[in-house]
Amino acid sequence: MNSRLAAITLNTFREAVRDRVLYNLIIFALLLVASAPLFGEISIGLEKLILVNVGLSAISIFGIIIAIFIGIGLVSKEIEKRTLYTILSRPVRRWEFVTGKYLGLLLTLVVNTAFMTIGFFAALLIATRTFTRDDAGLLVAIYFIILQFFIVTAITLLFSSFSSPVFSAIFAFALFVIGTFAEDLRNFANLAEGLTKWLAIAAAWLVPNVSSLNVIAQVAHAEHISGKLVLFNTLYALLYSTAAIAVAVLIFERRNLK
Amino acid sequence: MRAPAIEIQGLSKSYAVGFVRKTLKPALQPLHLSVEDGETFGFLGPNGAGKTTTLKLLMGIIFPTSGSARILGRDFHDPDVKKQIGFLPEQPYFYDYLSAPELLDYYAQLCGVPSEERRKKIPALLERVGLSDAGKTQLRKFSKGMLQRAGIAQAIIHDPKVVFLDEPMSGLDPLGRREIRELIHELKAQGKTVFFSTHILSDAEALCDRVAVIHKGELRGIGVVEDLRSKTAVKSEVVWQGSHALASVGPLVSESHTTGEIVRAAVATQDLDMLLEKLRQNHAQIISVTPVHGTLEDYFLIHTSESEKARA
Amino acid sequence: MKPRSNSTIVAVAVLVLAFVGALLSLSQVDQVKGKQATLEEVLYIPSGKTLKKLSLGYNSLLADIYWTRAVQYFGHKHQEEELHYELLNPLLDITTDLDPHLIIAYEFGSIFLSQPSPAGAGEPDKAVALVEKGIRANPDYWRLYFTLGYIHYFDRKDYKAAREAFQTGSEKPGAYFWMKVMAAEMAQHAGETSFAEEIWKRLYESTQDQMVKDNAQQHLTALSVEKLIDELNKRVEFFRQKTGQLPSSWYDLIRAGLLRGIPIDTAKNPLKLMPDGSIQVADPAKIPFLTKGVPPGWKKPKPHEPQ
Numbered sequence: 001m002n003s004r005l006a007a008i009t010l011n012t013f014r015e016a017v018r019d020r021v022l023y024n025l026i027i028f029a030l031l032l033v034a035s036a037p038l039f040g041e042i043s044i045g046l047e048k049l050i051l052v053n054v055g056l057s058a059i060s061i062f063g064i065i066i067a068i069f070i071g072i073g074l075v076s077k078e079i080e081k082r083t084l085y086t087i088l089s090r091p092v093r094r095w096e097f098v099t100g101k102y103l104g105l106l107l108t109l110v111v112n113t114a115f116m117t118i119g120f121f122a123a124l125l126i127a128t129r130t131f132t133r134d135d136a137g138l139l140v141a142i143y144f145i146i147l148q149f150f151i152v153t154a155i156t157l158l159f160s161s162f163s164s165p166v167f168s169a170i171f172a173f174a175l176f177v178i179g180t181f182a183e184d185l186r187n188f189a190n191l192a193e194g195l196t197k198w199l200a201i202a203a204a205w206l207v208p209n210v211s212s213l214n215v216i217a218q219v220a221h222a223e224h225i226s227g228k229l230v231l232f233n234t235l236y237a238l239l240y241s242t243a244a245i246a247v248a249v250l251i252f253e254r255r256n257l258k
Numbered sequence: 259m260r261a262p263a264i265e266i267q268g269l270s271k272s273y274a275v276g277f278v279r280k281t282l283k284p285a286l287q288p289l290h291l292s293v294e295d296g297e298t299f300g301f302l303g304p305n306g307a308g309k310t311t312t313l314k315l316l317m318g319i320i321f322p323t324s325g326s327a328r329i330l331g332r333d334f335h336d337p338d339v340k341k342q343i344g345f346l347p348e349q350p351y352f353y354d355y356l357s358a359p360e361l362l363d364y365y366a367q368l369c370g371v372p373s374e375e376r377r378k379k380i381p382a383l384l385e386r387v388g389l390s391d392a393g394k395t396q397l398r399k400f401s402k403g404m405l406q407r408a409g410i411a412q413a414i415i416h417d418p419k420v421v422f423l424d425e426p427m428s429g430l431d432p433l434g435r436r437e438i439r440e441l442i443h444e445l446k447a448q449g450k451t452v453f454f455s456t457h458i459l460s461d462a463e464a465l466c467d468r469v470a471v472i473h474k475g476e477l478r479g480i481g482v483v484e485d486l487r488s489k490t491a492v493k494s495e496v497v498w499q500g501s502h503a504l505a506s507v508g509p510l511v512s513e514s515h516t517t518g519e520i521v522r523a524a525v526a527t528q529d530l531d532m533l534l535e536k537l538r539q540n541h542a543q544i545i546s547v548t549p550v551h552g553t554l555e556d557y558f559l560i561h562t563s564e565s566e567k568a569r570a
Numbered sequence: 571m572k573p574r575s576n577s578t579i580v581a582v583a584v585l586v587l588a589f590v591g592a593l594l595s596l597s598q599v600d601q602v603k604g605k606q607a608t609l610e611e612v613l614y615i616p617s618g619k620t621l622k623k624l625s626l627g628y629n630s631l632l633a634d635i636y637w638t639r640a641v642q643y644f645g646h647k648h649q650e651e652e653l654h655y656e657l658l659n660p661l662l663d664i665t666t667d668l669d670p671h672l673i674i675a676y677e678f679g680s681i682f683l684s685q686p687s688p689a690g691a692g693e694p695d696k697a698v699a700l701v702e703k704g705i706r707a708n709p710d711y712w713r714l715y716f717t718l719g720y721i722h723y724f725d726r727k728d729y730k731a732a733r734e735a736f737q738t739g740s741e742k743p744g745a746y747f748w749m750k751v752m753a754a755e756m757a758q759h760a761g762e763t764s765f766a767e768e769i770w771k772r773l774y775e776s777t778q779d780q781m782v783k784d785n786a787q788q789h790l791t792a793l794s795v796e797k798l799i800d801e802l803n804k805r806v807e808f809f810r811q812k813t814g815q816l817p818s819s820w821y822d823l824i825r826a827g828l829l830r831g832i833p834i835d836t837a838k839n840p841l842k843l844m845p846d847g848s849i850q851v852a853d854p855a856k857i858p859f860l861t862k863g864v865p866p867g868w869k870k871p872k873p874h875e876p877q
Binding site: 011014018019082085089090093 | 314317318319320321337338340341343344345346347348349350351352353354355356364365367368369370396412413422
């Protein structure tokens with residue numbers, strides 16, 4: 001990999017770590033530990049179900065919050081502190097800067113998720129005392145959650161390449177929420193007519209379809225996730241993120257940085 | 259004859275202001291300037307004159323409305339040229355979660371300095387800028403002076419031929435300023451071209467070979483420091499005994515101090531002879547006559563006054 | 571001077587290729603999942619009431635979303651002529667928990683929940699439960715009583731309950747006059763074709779949902795054909811009594827002055843006179859909901875099978 005790109009990626013990762021982002025893991029662990037006694041109150045069969053739901057949802061929510069809140073600052077902080085000026089005075093291309101920041105945050109999220117997964121499986125082991133083959137499905141769910149991070153981080157970076165941190169957070173979050181209902185948008189398009197129909201269709205395809213990346217309910221009920229779904233979801237997440245980053249690069253390359 | 263290190267060819271920048279009807283507000287009028295290899299060049303002007311705008315244009319932080327520039331003979335946007343230049347922006351913060359060695363390592367990596375070289379150069383450089391004691395302390399704990407030194411360090415870690423500094427002394431105490439001045443002297447001794455902007459004229463006088471004065475986005479004057487100074491050596495200081503004579507020479511002198519019978523006054527050079535004549539007529543005893551060297555400040559003030567017409 | 575154009579070209583190319591690729595992958599994802607997969611989660615939601623609490627005041631919007639999903643789900647299954655609509659009731663239940671005043675959900679839901687499959691889910695008891703839930707939340711809305719009466723009449727054949735529903739509904743504000751009429755006539759004419767016709771007609775007139783309207787129309791069409799068959803049966807019987815024989819074809823009846831022309835059904839096909847005197851329609855597939863005149867043992871082919 002391009003050594004400048006690697007340097008920026010690792011530096012972004014280092015910044016997140018030293019910024020004590022990873023401390024959220026402590027809150028996550030506390031959450032799991034605190035809710036553990038509740039499982040004992042409910043019948044044995046549902047224990048695992050609730051733990052899986054809570055655990056996976058927490059991993060997803062924490063990650064998305066981190067993705068957005070760090071994502072909006074990736075570019076704006078460097079402008080504010082004028083560190084970006086020193087970067088641009090070097091043979092660093094603007095696209096390398098944007099992409100490096102993206103990859104750095106992704107790396108942070110993956111590492112964060114890895115730790116959370118360990119904690120999650122530990123809690124699972126304590127609650128159910130054994131692992132079954134179905135638990136492999138849990139790993140697929142976590143993999144999909146990471147794919148969601150790819151998308152959310154990319155759109156956050158896209159917005160922050162031209163708008164202020166606050167608005168970037170709002171837009172990114174809104175787009176994520178709409179993306180959760182992308183299938184309903186398409187249903188709505190089927191029922192609508194004329195201009196509304198076309199707008200709904202355009203929106204439904206443009207918006208990141210994160211709903212298909214959420215299989216928490218399915219794995220909680222030990223349903224099997226097909227390999228094809230894994231393949232196409234992976235392709236979708238990677239390609240959509242790439243497209244979003246390409247737009248971010250195009251915008252950023254033209255920006256007069258004050 | 260070698261090509262100039264820096265050639266600014268009509269760079270200009272205007273900003274569109276206004277919400278509905280956009281008007282163009284010029285921040286920098288087309289600038290023509292060149293800096294020779296090995297020169298230390300001062301870019302002077304009051305705040306808001308366009309000094310930082312010029313530097314940002316050269317670094318590719320903002321894009322020019324017109325014109326271009328060449329650095330070391332190549333187009334200023336060429337990424338390879340950036341390996342040969344270093345930049346210290348105004349009042350920077352840097353990555354405050356890094357330590358000084360980590361900072362330099364990162365920046366050196368971005369310039370493609372191989373790791374062997376980095377390992378050797380970084381401690382030496384930290385020593386030179388007086389930061390070797392900082393060790394693993396994160397930059398967020400650095401004082402202003404230490405930050406400035408770190409800033410110069412990152413600007414030269416990759417041994418560039420041309421160094422750009424934007425207000426390198428700002429916010430420093432006299433000790434800090436002296437340290438930075440010494441560093442710039444060293445860069446000069448190494449044969450590097452140094453281009454720095456400042457509004458502290460004494461620094462420019464002390465360090466620069468040539469200076470340019472910029473005001474309201476326009477270049478108002480440019481030349482060798484000595485020449486500019488002598489253009490304004492228009493005063494003489496006269497000391498005499500006989501305070502009674504002051505009244506008769508009143509209109510000729512611009513300032514005067516009286517201590518007992520001794521008067522010290524400044525007079526325009528063209529009026530010197532008339533003053534001396536008058537003093538003799540009044541039986542004052544002339545003690546000394548000293549021509550006062552013009553200062554860069556005078557030149558500066560003249561060329562940044564409101565009534566100055568655009569430079570021909 | 572703006573940044574180099576070759577990096578722009580690369581970025582635009584990457585953008586276009588990546589985005590197109592993303593859309594292609596997405597359509598594959600849809601195919602693999604099948605449209606219903608997201609809906610399966612519906613079964614996992616503990617209850618609509620919990621969801622309402624979670625929705626933080628946006629329950630009305632969420633209700634609309636679930637309503638749209640219910641309609642899509644039903645429409646899709648309907649097209650495929652599926653026999654089971656397991657998710658319809660849960661979806662409607664959640665929708666009405668989220669927004670108890672979404673009348674259309676009760677109306678649509680009850681009609682399609684109660685009708686026998688493949689036209690509906692064939693769960694009249696659940697349909698009754700749904701409408702009664704709607705009545706509890708909207709006690710003065712007369713149309714819900716009409717819907718309730720409809721279910722009792724057609725799918726549960728409980729004429730007493732149907733009459734009570736019509737009666738109560740007729741007293742609510744804004745009720746159409748025929749509610750009272752129907753309640754009154756129920757005692758005498760329950761079970762008759764003309765009564766059924768009346769109900770379908772009123773449903774057709776008063777509903778705002780297109781699917782319900784179409785469904786009512788189809789029932790009315792079927793009833794008109796049944797009425798025609800009844801009338802023709804009478805004339806065949808008359809002929810038999812007069813001549814002591816069954817007519818061999820329509821021409822016998824025409825020659826006997828009992829018919830003016832070959833009778834045709836609403837699908838513009840001539841009706842068939844069978845050797846045993848019964849009457850059949852030529853193509854039952856074109857006239858859904860027909861209960862008379864269908865050749866015995868005839869089964870409706872599945873939508874994708876050849877006729």
